[in-house]
Amino acid sequence: MSCDVTKNDFARMIAGAAAAIRAQHTMLSELDCASGDGDHGATMLRAVEKLEKAFAPGGSDDLKTCLREAGWSVLGVDGGASSSLLGVFFGGMADAAATDLAAMFEAGLAALRKQTKAQPGDKTMVDALVPAILAMRAADDGGKSLRETLHDAAAAAHTGAEATRHLTARYGRAKFLGEKTRGHLDPGAASVSLMFAGFYQGLSHSKGESGNA
Amino acid sequence: MSCDVTKNDFARMIAGAAAAIRAQHTMLSELDCASGDGDHGATMLRAVEKLEKAFAPGGSDDLKTCLREAGWSVLGVDGGASSSLLGVFFGGMADAAATDLAAMFEAGLAALRKQTKAQPGDKTMVDALVPAILAMRAADDGGKSLRETLHDAAAAAHTGAEATRHLTARYGRAKFLGEKTRGHLDPGAASVSLMFAGFYQGLSHSKGESGNA
Amino acid sequence: MKMKKFINQPENIVAELLEGFALSHPQQIRLVGNNLVARAAPKAKGKVGVVTLGGSGHEPGLSGFVGEGMLDVSVPGEIFAAPGAPRCLEAIRLADYGAGVLFIVLNHAGDVLSANLTMEMAKREGLNVKMTLTHEDISGGTNPEDRRGLVGFLPVYKVAGAAAEEGQPLDACFEIAERMGRNMRTLAVAVQTATHPSTGHAIFELGDDEMEIGMGQHGEAGTGRMKLKSADETAEIMLEMLLKDLEVKAGEELLVVINGAGATTLMELFILFRRVDQILKARGIKLARAKVGEFITTQEQAGFQLMIARMDQVLLRLWDAPSNAPYFVVR
Amino acid sequence: MKMKKFINQPENIVAELLEGFALSHPQQIRLVGNNLVARAAPKAKGKVGVVTLGGSGHEPGLSGFVGEGMLDVSVPGEIFAAPGAPRCLEAIRLADYGAGVLFIVLNHAGDVLSANLTMEMAKREGLNVKMTLTHEDISGGTNPEDRRGLVGFLPVYKVAGAAAEEGQPLDACFEIAERMGRNMRTLAVAVQTATHPSTGHAIFELGDDEMEIGMGQHGEAGTGRMKLKSADETAEIMLEMLLKDLEVKAGEELLVVINGAGATTLMELFILFRRVDQILKARGIKLARAKVGEFITTQEQAGFQLMIARMDQVLLRLWDAPSNAPYFVVR
Ligand SMILES: Nc1ncnc2c1ncn2[C@@H]1O[C@H](COP(=O)(O)OP(=O)(O)O)[C@@H](O)[C@H]1O
Ligand SMILES: Nc1ncnc2c1ncn2[C@@H]1O[C@H](COP(=O)(O)OP(=O)(O)O)[C@@H](O)[C@H]1O
Ligand SMILES: [Mg+2]
Ligand SMILES: [Mg+2]
Ligand SMILES: [Mg+2]
Ligand SMILES: [Mg+2]
16 A cells, blocks of 8 residues: 555645754755855755745645646746756656655656766765655555655655765765865755655644545 | 255265164054055155165265255155155255255255145144254254254154144045044154154264264 | 845845846846846847856856847846756747857856756757856866866857857857867966855855865865965966966967956956966967956955966957947947 | 965065056057056047046056046056156156146045146146046045045046047046036945055954945045945935935936945945935936946955936036946947
8 A cells, every 4th residue: 555645745744844944944054055155055945935835725736736836936946956956856746657655756856866967875965865765665665654654764864864974075066075075964965854854744743634644 | 053964964864764764664554554544654665765775875976966866756656645745855855045954854844835734733744844843943053963953853753743643633544534543643743753763863873974973 | 254245135135136237237238037137129030049047146247248249148046056947948938039049058066957957948848949068167177077167158158149149050159159168278266265145154264374276166165275375376376277278389379367256356366467478478378368357256255267268260259249248348 | 364365575566467457458558658557559649638646456446447538548656555746747748649638636645745746847847737636525524625536536537538539628628527526426335444465454443243434445444434234224325425415306317336345246236226226216316327346446345435426418428438448348
């Protein structure tokens, strides 16, 4: 049994991600000062605002329509690498053949990976995204609930992000710093980890009507 | 008996003034930071170099010719207000009808005062120059030696310069600071005081051939 | 040190600066659509349009070069951040006068991502667009992909813009841009950091007696940190690296551009240029053209970019062609 | 904080910067005599020559404006220091093409002293020279003598230079310059000090949260120290003072110039301009022309000058006339 996800579930996940990013955007910009240009937190703030808007009450009830709209509007954040990649990611989720959570996230990841050659180990958001989505697939295949699935994904994203500390950047602005990036968390990976933590929190704690939790 | 001054005497006076300015140019620039643009020491350094050159061995033996050359070359220092005024001052000395020290300095002062309306009390170099030259005239009229005359002039210049601390600037860049200039020595007055101290020192301590000392 | 900038709400910086830019240059440019900077009088039908994209906070770059003889439309992003594909697509539609569009992209991760997405979308719409990437920063190593696009955008905009203005077809404009791109090399140096205008953070740290060669356009630190050098020594080190990389030989003709980062004075840039000229003369290399000023800045960062480009007769003619771009007027 | 400038020996700064300036603009200017900056191709006989003087360290001011349609010769002094009369006299002889010379002097103690001496000498030589003084800094109070010459030199060079280029006689050029001078007002503000490039000293001190209105061109502190304000508030305060002083009425046409001091970004200047434009619109005053950029800097000082000038049809025509001055090209 795979976890089907409703628009409403997704809206709560997005709200959780937005809260997590809002709480930590200063830290995200500080991370980006160490390895980039210091704007990552601001970009992520704008990105989650767009996501919330795409899922706000009054919009479409169709999850795929909302995701397409979310992707396009995150692309429009004009915030450099991360907003383009995240825009592609969310927009790509709408192209999933199936409607279960893991399939949608896999479709998002596939779309994102068409735009960047970065592999896990290259110290980018991919280091958090890939393990998170692998964990999602495993939980899903193992018949876990939506809540459990998001829990596992968040844990994997966190581990993946933390591991970027020991890596050398090979993509984005940070690659020009090479070895100097060692010791610093990658900002994009940190954001992804925060978003996945937020997905889980959003679904767990808010009093929604979904029966999947 | 008035103090006649030879080219050689004057060359020694100039050497003394140059030494005094060289020793204190950093302080002069610092004074100018408080009330102007911080360049006064550098300008004075270049000015005394020109003066030394005009009186260097191998040049004319005629004091007036040397002074005219000195004045023109100090004008060419391109150092703002102070080098123009000092250039006019030294050049003006060459126009003196008489050849005695006081008359020459009086002629220099007259030329300078045609270029500026600054009066004693306006917190400029005039505050040191006017009393110094009055003291010169008094010493000269009183029959003092060249050395004594320069001593009195230096003392008067010093007193005049020190008094600028309590004044408010009304000329030059410093006038835009108005009341804020109170408490600070005027850089131009400080330079004049140093130069007169140097005139005296130069004539006293160097082993020249002049019989006037 | 506290940031001391004349701004209002940080989130309004880009919108307000663009508004002020447009209001101060009504004869030359205007804002259209979603804050795109376009020429006040669009180009004649049948000519190639020239479009670029890039982050804000680098004024006059990049929008200061929209005008007759240079760009048709520029897509400004947020501070130091590439604009997304949606507005780039809008710009390309706008600059399509029936002869296709040349899309000039500086090699930075964010810009390239947006540009690639834009190209996909434009192709899906059947638009005729060619994209050229500038990557002349030799600090990135030997792989062209690792070389960032710095002030070299300036000659590329200029010669490609002039070719488009002359009525040359898209393929020719593209080839001119690529040729200019292949023949240029840049190296940047920083001595003092800037603050990010939205966050107030210092972008990088440098010791009181340090400078860094290979600094990126957005304050990303490079790898050539060293003790502060004199103007002459700095010019020597950087020019030698550039001449070697471009393999310049005696008798060749160069364009030299020195671009101030923000707080470095024109006074210093002239002093540096003097040494560059001396070295070129000593090696029998001809200085064909020079440009010294601020074309792309990084806030109040201190430092500069030194760019050299091998020129030929066609490139020189196009470089000399007229322009009324607000920050690059050529008679 | 240690000064971090690309210079060599401090005593060579001016000579080297002029050399670099000349080498980078061989088509437009050259150095003649004692480091005078003159046009590469002298004006035709029978036209009025236009000469100015001023300290260095303010690049591109003042020598950046030598060229067809603007100045004939500029006499650069040492850093922040007026040149002496001997070189000014040399410049005037050089710029005398048989129709006399207009000598444009910015009101600063040192410059005026030199200029007065120069005028005496020139008259003794029988040269036909008229001197015009710019003094538009309203922070000096109501007495014109107490008003410094700030960026207002720019429109004066421009309109007088254009009149001379048209072949107008000396009296007419002088009258144009004086008319422009009477109709302009400037106010400067500083938020961050600069270092003197020769000494490395900070020129003034300002608190971390302070700004100062009425700052002089050379970093001489003014008297309007206050808490740092937003861009909009700063523009409002300064523009109100200027409009009041010039007694501008609805319906009149203004030229607005915003000049960056050095480290203040064009980004900020645009944000400020936006507010200036809004206020003018609200009062029914017409923005006839605008110019935003760095025309006279004070090293890496942060701040700007806001200038307004009442224009008439003649002044506008001359302002729009072509120029090939390196840092003020008009097509
Ligand atoms: N080519 C890329 N592939 C994957 N991730 C990237 C790439 N470039 C940048 N990133 C991610 O984006 C993050 C930086 O995002 P952000 O600071 O918002 O954008 P920018 O670098 O354009 O300022 C990096 O930490 C990294 O995780
Ligand atoms: N109009 C003036 N009359 C008399 N002395 C003046 C005048 N202007 C300036 N000075 C003197 O010059 C000094 C400043 O000299 P300096 O710093 O070398 O020139 P600038 O002010 O041009 O930088 C002042 O301290 C003052 O003594
Ligand atoms: Mg970033
Ligand atoms: Mg001074
Ligand atoms: Mg600047
Ligand atoms: Mg600057």
